[in-house]
Amino acid sequence: MASSLSYEMRSSARLFAKKAPRIQPMTAATMITKTIISISSAMRCPGLLGLKGYGKVYMSYFTVCQMLQGVALDFDGTIGRTMERQHSWFQYWAEQNNSSFDMSFEDFVPWYNELLTQPGGVQNVYDESGLPCDMNDRGHPVWPAYETFKTENPASFYPGMRKAIVDIAEAGRLTADPKRNRRLRMAINTSNTWRSIYPELAQEDVVGYFDSFVTHEVLEQYHGAEQPATLHKPSKVSLALILGLIDSEGAHTMHVGDTLNDLAASQKVVWLNPAHPETLITVGCAWGYEGRESLEKGLKGEAGTAHFNHIIDKPEELFPVVQQYLHE
Structure with a gap:
């Protein structure tokens, strides 16, 4: 590996070692490694270290950045198929609050999606259904009830x-x-x-x-x-x-x-x-x-x-x- 490193990289390592003669070998190696890792950041932040060309060295010898990471x-x-469970949840929550939610699943999907795109998100669904909910209050009874419902009704x-x-x-x-x-x-x-x-x-x-x-x-x-x-x-x-x-x-x-x-x-x-x-x-x-x-x-x-x-x-x-x- 070392023999295939570029001349610039090997020269930098030697220069680092000369400037840190009192550092134990393992510590020096670790610090050189950290320097190399820092060079990788220069690829995201050009000019960060003022070192030209080192990004290419890093890419060639330490990881292949063009691949999916x-x-x-x-x-x-x-x-998870959670839309079906959402429909069932609103039916259940309506029953728990002495109300009803009679919308079919076919009608529920576009209606639900439309309300989600509006300011307020899922809070709109509860408001339009006349069901109690406060999305900003984690102490509201809807939260523990919903968590329990999801746990008892896992989505496939x-x-x-x-x-x-x-x-x-x-x-x-x-x-x-x-x-x-x-x-x-x-x-x-x-x-x-x-x-x-x-x-x-x-x-x-x-x-x-x-x-x-x-x-x-x-x-x-x-x-x-x-x-x-x-x-x-x-x-x-x-x-x-x-x-x-x-x-x-x-x-x-x-x-x-x-x-x-x-x-x-x-x-x-x-x-x-x-x-x-x-x-x-x-x-x-x-x-x-x-x-x-x-x-x-x-x-x-x-x-x-x-x-x-x-x-x-x-x-x-x-x-x-x-x-x-x-x-x-």
């Missing part, structure tokens, strides 16, 4: 999703290829509690394929002035946390979701340097909450309209998309 998946409407996976997760994890393992010296990392990004989705992941035996998660328990640690509405997913902050947890660059991380909010959260995520936000690779799942027609419209912003990099119609199409980026 991580995949973050939404849960509701992407992995969309057909083909378990196989997609397994195939991605297996393909991301270390191989004989020396260019991939770190496995592909996978994460769950959801506003659900871990307590509520863990049984659903466990019943499909996929928990072990994921490296980390950002859930309600994590996000609530970042609420400002103890205000629950200050931060909630979809949020760029939740994805910034994901990037940190799986140690992946945004441009080489795939975010798989089913709503335009997921697309919005993937744009210009600030992780390390506010001057260099990172936009993730986006995959829209047309089988989820909003459907293909909505996802294809994209998201209008000051810089134009953002679109998903890929829109897929069934879980079986996810792995082939991931494969494209694993071998670039």
